[in-house]
Amino acid sequence: MALKKSDLYSSLWRSCDELRGGMDASQYKDYILTLLFVKYVTDKAKSDPNSLIDVPVGGSFDDMVALKGDKEIGDKVNKIIGKLAEANGLEKVIDLADFNDEEKLGKGKEMQDRLSKLVTIFADLDFRDSRAEGDDLLGDAYEYLMRHFATESGKSKGQFYTPAEVSRVLAKIVGIGARTRQDHTVYDPTCGSGSLLLKVADEAPRGLTIYGQEKDNATWALAQMNMILHGYEDRDIRKGDTITSPQFTQGARLQTFDFAVANPPFSIKSWSNGLENDYGRFEFGRPPEKNGDYAFLLHVLKSLRSNGKAAVILPHGVLFRSHAEANIRKELLRRGYIKGIIGLPANLFYGTGIPACIIVLDKENAQARTGVFVIDASKGFMKVGNKNRLRSQDIHKIVDVFNKQTTIERYSRMVPIHEIVAPKNEYNLNIPRYIDSSEPEDIQDLHAHLHGGIPDHDLEALNGYWEAFPSLRTTLFKPNRPGYSDLAVSVAEVQQAVVDSDEFQKFVTDVRSQVDDWFAAHRPVLQALNPDTVPKDLIARISDDLLARFKNTPLLDEYDVYEQLMTYWDDVVHDDVFLVMNDGWCDAAKPRKTIEDKERKLSETPDLVIGSGRKATRYKMDLIPPALVVARYFADEQSKVDALHTAAEEANRAVEEYIEEHAVEDGLLAEAMDGDKISKPLAATRLKVARHEGADAEEIKALQHLIKLYNEEAVAKKAAKEAQAALDLATLQKYGDLTLPEVKQLVLDDKWHAVIADRIAGVVNSMTHVLVGRIQQLGERYAETVGALGAELEQLETKVAGHLADMGIV
Missing domain, CATH: 1.10.287 (Helix Hairpins)
Incomplete structure (x- = not known):
């Protein structure tokens, strides 16, 4: 069976369970990623005779497997990794984790059992026939682990990982396109584990030439392994402090690159410790001694070629802080180097909970730049555990709007330089000065409270609905007096009146037809899935088309529709496609017996159980759930x-x-x-x-x-x-x-198409609930006038007084 992303994830995380207790996540990541690396290169060397990694005799993962139960397993694993490192010049890269450390792994039998179980988990993974290159399965798994490591390591140790969603935004806005050549260069001066660099390189048709620098030795080693796992054996990742000891220099000048990205440590106070040569980086002003944000930004700017482009993640303070930073900001704006600013949601990053922004730098035609494109994307995210994460729709919207320079009310606009330099702003780039992203205030109408009726201005705020459903307003409302209307139906009947409307029914039908037409257009490609399919290209093509088809659909946000597809892709379809690519439609559809392994704490929930008790046979249907077979046959x-x-x-x-x-x-x-x-x-x-x-x-x-x-x-x-x-x-x-056509019908039509259509129908339902909820709110708000409430109050007071009098109380 093909190795699915979800199976790989669960295997890797189970391996982490074996290490918990003796160390924290910032330490055991070194053990897990080292074994992942050794297993991957061992398997690939078996299937690819031209592999750039040489796996010597006595230096493979198979040699580790042979050690299971060995009393000296820790020391011997170290030697195996040492041989692999020596054969490939990877000393101090893959051999940093000590597998014979009794403090972390236990003594004697405890270490023996722990490492034996760990090796067993990795031994069950098989990367030889996996299509990892086409979908970067290993890269995704690496990110999965890094995200969990960052989460478990706590606030102070999350700096080695930039969330993949943020990395994708930077990669797509930095200016890489179809004409970007493989010999174009990308540089990250604070590259951490290298994930941001890899995301950027992935945007170029044939990749990019990668350069990076990382201060922390262990994180530098992670970056090296990460690059090899992604096929970038010729990367150039160097060690050292970027500000005080930049490694990419040409004499007294910094080496320059076509593109640069960075997620430097926020507001670091010790940035200038040991600084002797500024390499001309601070020509526009020296950053404050106790805050290094602009030191990194100016370093990136100086590292760009004359037409270079960059995107840097920094705290919002760089946009508005005064004194030295204000002077630097003024000089950058006067020269046109700042192309755009994107405000991100708070709590995205593992090292801090404060909101950050992306500063986009562009030296090309900088002198002709007349404005800064500003986006406030702070409202678009989902809550995952104790962190926020950008959704697929948030990423796509930011990228679309920025690259097309689209103006959207309360979200984005091009801010002219003359507005930024005006006396009221004085080069302050604080986003709320230029974009008011707050929702309009829901104003109470005193006249309506006094005399009844729903204010027409509240109804006119719903004009988008009345344009889509022209006769619905007259169905729901009747005139009261000039400027005010009454509900023509009861509050309880509003929802049914909307749903029963012919125009609404037509709208629902039209949305379903749009989905049907979209799926029909891509069905030939989907049913032709084969080992050469590149899943990430496939989903990009069909998702962008879905987005385009719903762009002009009234009332629906095309990005909400897009999110339904992307969420289902991540949850289900990605694994389905991977199974079909590796096993073929019919073999992927075959039931298999569930995996039950008490020793490795692994137990699958069966989809079908035949028999009972000890004689029961449990089956898993990875591609076609039994409910679909039952429903059709x-x-x-x-x-x-x-x-x-x-x-x-x-x-x-x-x-x-x-x-x-x-x-x-x-x-x-x-x-x-x-x-x-x-x-x-x-x-x-x-x-x-x-x-x-x-x-x-x-x-x-x-x-x-x-x-x-x-x-x-x-x-x-x-x-x-x-x-x-x-x-x-x-x-x-x-x-x-099941025949091949039947398998395809069950998967394509009964599963993928049906679920996506239902999810998009859910977006329509949500839109309907918003309309109905607002109308009901207005109906209830102005249902009774102040006079009527006053009269009712008088009646109740009279009644209470009568009861008190009957009781002899005056």
């Missing part, structure tokens, strides 16, 4: 099974209701109770005793009736169980009879 049988299950539930309910009615104190079944329960055996025992004792005839009759209900329930449950078992067996057998 066994609909009648499923209806009968559903009816039997309903009958069984009704029989059970009859038992419970009868017990509830009579198993009360002094009730007919009270003597049969055992605590809160009265089972069939208890009822039978009590019936026998009651007959022997000559108990009340009504009690005997009640016990007999309860036993009869229990018998009927047992018969109903047995019938339902047998029918379900027969249907499950028929379903399993049907998998073996």
